[in-house]
Amino acid sequence: MDAIRIVGGAVLNGEIPISGAKNAALPLMIASLLTDEALILDNLPRLRDVQQLQQILSNHGVSYMIEGKRPGQDTMAGQTVHLQAEEIIDTCAPYDLVSKMRASFWVIGPLLARMGHCSVSLPGGCAIGTRPVDFFIDGLAALGAKIEIENGYVVADAPDGLAGGEYTFPRISVGATHTLMMAATLAKGTTTLKQAAKEPEVVDLAECLIAMGAKISGAGTDTITIEGVEKLHGARHSVLPDRIETGTYAMAVAMTGGDVLLTGARADLLQSALDVLTQTGTTVEVNDKGIRIARNSAALKAVSVATDPFPGFPTDLQAQFMALMTMAEGTSTITETIFENRFMHVQELARLGAKISLDGQKAYVTGVDTLKGAQVMATDLRASVSLVIAGLVAEGETKVNRVYHLDRGFERLEDKLAACGATIERISA
Ligand SMILES: CC(=O)N[C@H]1[C@@H](OP(=O)(O)OP(=O)(O)OC[C@H]2O[C@@H](n3ccc(=O)[nH]c3=O)[C@H](O)[C@@H]2O)O[C@H](CO)[C@@H](O)[C@@H]1O
Numbered sequence: 001m002d003a004i005r006i007v008g009g010a011v012l013n014g015e016i017p018i019s020g021a022k023n024a025a026l027p028l029m030i031a032s033l034l035t036d037e038a039l040i041l042d043n044l045p046r047l048r049d050v051q052q053l054q055q056i057l058s059n060h061g062v063s064y065m066i067e068g069k070r071p072g073q074d075t076m077a078g079q080t081v082h083l084q085a086e087e088i089i090d091t092c093a094p095y096d097l098v099s100k101m102r103a104s105f106w107v108i109g110p111l112l113a114r115m116g117h118c119s120v121s122l123p124g125g126c127a128i129g130t131r132p133v134d135f136f137i138d139g140l141a142a143l144g145a146k147i148e149i150e151n152g153y154v155v156a157d158a159p160d161g162l163a164g165g166e167y168t169f170p171r172i173s174v175g176a177t178h179t180l181m182m183a184a185t186l187a188k189g190t191t192t193l194k195q196a197a198k199e200p201e202v203v204d205l206a207e208c209l210i211a212m213g214a215k216i217s218g219a220g221t222d223t224i225t226i227e228g229v230e231k232l233h234g235a236r237h238s239v240l241p242d243r244i245e246t247g248t249y250a251m252a253v254a255m256t257g258g259d260v261l262l263t264g265a266r267a268d269l270l271q272s273a274l275d276v277l278t279q280t281g282t283t284v285e286v287n288d289k290g291i292r293i294a295r296n297s298a299a300l301k302a303v304s305v306a307t308d309p310f311p312g313f314p315t316d317l318q319a320q321f322m323a324l325m326t327m328a329e330g331t332s333t334i335t336e337t338i339f340e341n342r343f344m345h346v347q348e349l350a351r352l353g354a355k356i357s358l359d360g361q362k363a364y365v366t367g368v369d370t371l372k373g374a375q376v377m378a379t380d381l382r383a384s385v386s387l388v389i390a391g392l393v394a395e396g397e398t399k400v401n402r403v404y405h406l407d408r409g410f411e412r413l414e415d416k417l418a419a420c421g422a423t424i425e426r427i428s429a
């Protein structure tokens with residue numbers, strides 16, 4: 001199995017192109033199930049989760065065609081992919097496929113809306129908490145579906161189609177908002193979703209659905225209204241830049257020092273994280289090409305953060321920020337409020353010499369002068385990349401095992417960092 005080998009100590013300088021967002025690409029691909037015409041997605045990142053979802057969608061009958069590059073086009077630019085579900089050939093999403101990633105469960109919304117029936121295995125995804133699906137079940141029931149859980153599958157029926165309804169999410173859920181919004185586009189009548197997620201990926205999906213003929217207003221606020229239509233049609237949509245990839249590289253540069261332009265990044269997608277970085281003493285400058293991150297030899301200041309739904313500090317950047325704080329001056333308190341088990345990186349950061357203590361949902365990180373390279377591994381995607389960030393400054397060699405987690409969500413990670421001067425490579429462990 002591959003591993004990432006890093007020799008710490010290099011300062012990062014140069015440019016890093018930001019890819020299309022994994023967490024927007026996945027629901028956008030799933031939206032292709034809602035129409036028999038082609039959905040063309042530009043700027044789709046090359047990621048393991050995208051490949052995995054392609055397999056799941058192909059099981060339902062979605063054809064997948066990657067457009068060749070035009071002459072002169074950057075070979076590293078995101079892909080353009082045509083997805084077309086001319087016919088749904090299978091309404092069952094089986095355990096083997098769905099158990100590998102959380103987002104695959106979201107097919108339940110479009111399949112039920114288009115076909116009036118489906119059975120979808122309970123999902124997998126990053127091991128960061130129990131991650132129940134009660135909001136999906138209650139929300140789809142509010143749209144008239146009859147739902148049973150049978151042998152690990154959610155079996156959903158709406159033989160006469162879904163009907164518009166009102167659902168208030170008990171707490172903010174990105175995936176349940178995506179799913180109910182997609183389902184409601186083909187329901188008879190108007191649906192109101194209250195306390196909906198306001199994440200940029202929800203807005204991106206809504207924009208794509210609107211381009212497909214859906215009638216949606218309020219995406220990006222906490223109340224989304226969807227007036228059902230009889231049919232959706234094909235459309236072309238470009239996946240928005242990855243705010244978590246952006247924040248990850250921003251923290252890497254803050255960690256090593258240097259000066260890097262994150263090209264194609266959009267500051268409005270992660271303002272809270274950028275504000276926190278500024279407080280650490282890192283320079284954050286927005287220009288017409290993206291976001292420039294720089295830090296000279298001045299020490300990093302410890303800053304405390306609590307994760308929160310958008311526009312708050314994202315839980316998907318919590319591990320990376322913790323890595324940064326391991327080298328800051330003073331003690332930082334990091335509070336995780338979204339997932340109950342998202343501190344799995346703490347013990348691995350400790351292997352590199354970090355000083356972190358845990359008390360329930362709070363981590364207290366006291367900065368140290370040096371980290372030292374070691375063999376580490378993580379159990380989820382963002383935890384894995386936090387170890388890469390720490391490895392970039394740790395003395396000597398760090399080997400990050402279980403690299404498949406990184407491949408789920410970071411496109412060409414080692415190439416992007418190496419191009420800015422990091423000593424990092426993929427090796428066969
Ligand atoms: C592929 C993707 O986009 N994944 C993102 C998505 O995950 P995901 O959509 O799974 O996360 P949610 O927003 O649904 O989860 C938020 C909280 O709600 C709880 N909950 C959710 C649904 C439900 O039916 N019942 C319930 O209790 C969850 O356990 C969690 O505590 O949003 C998370 C929060 O920003 C991010 O960390 C993930 O990277």
Ligand SMILES: C=C(OP(=O)(O)O)C(=O)O
Pocket residue numbers: 023101102103124125126127128316381382409
């Ligand atoms: C938690 C994540 O992904 P997933 O929801 O697919 O597990 C993530 O992207 O950080």
